Amino acid sequence: MDVVYRFQSSIPYSLHDGRVKRMVWENGDLRLFFEDGYLELSQPPCPVEGQVRIRQVDEDFSYVHFLSDYGRFGSFQGEKMPLSEFIRRYPDFSFEIVGEYYGYQSLVYGGYLSIPERESVVDMTLSITYTGAIVYERAE
Template identity: 25%
Template sequence: MDFVNDRGCDFRFSLHDSRIREIAYDGNTLTLQLDQLFQYTEDKETVFSGKVLFDKCDLDECSVWVFDETVYRGDFSGKAIGMKEYMRQYSDAEFEIITEGYFGYNTTLTGWIFEDGKKPVSAVIYILNSGDMTYRIDE
């Protein structure tokens, strides 16, 4: 079941605490495969599995900032890479979303990258798309 995000109103879903298990791109749509999505209604929270699709997405306009460690305060260092490089370099990693922000056609996800055998590191994902953002719920 698909739910298209209305960028001008309250969001019915949250990605906080979700983990991105896989990122795919088909030349137009960037897809984030998630372990869980949260839907909030007046009286309850419901957890689903599914995907988030960003239509009309140009990967050259998307980037990821990967820090050398988890960042809370003080000095930090890291690198900024393109989404294509992130998808290659971190294909076996999971990205846990801590906060999410939506600003026009820009989506910002902050969180931690988890790789087997390594300490987690902080990261920020920037996604720019001019089409719909769709929550696709597994049935």
């Protein structure tokens, strides 16, 4: 017998093409601040100003991967860094989210990181483990 599964998202917002400009720890939660908000997945889709709060983030299992410049294919030298260290080391950045992936108590945002000390953008993934909820805080 075949069992067919097709993922059906119930996420009300998309962060695709959103630019995170700052991340802040707040009592075990992580808040993402956006340059221009994110997108409500209504018909038609509608831009929304606001932040995203990820509740009860496990700092020991949340990190970033720096991959290749400009997202090039082939060999490269990468780096894995704890998320808390990234936030301390890079207070001034812009992270454009291209892909968002959600699983059981984990999420991965993939995209491109811009920092002032680098001329090129860096392909980066942000991996977060959490036990709370994802809260979309709308500025209304």
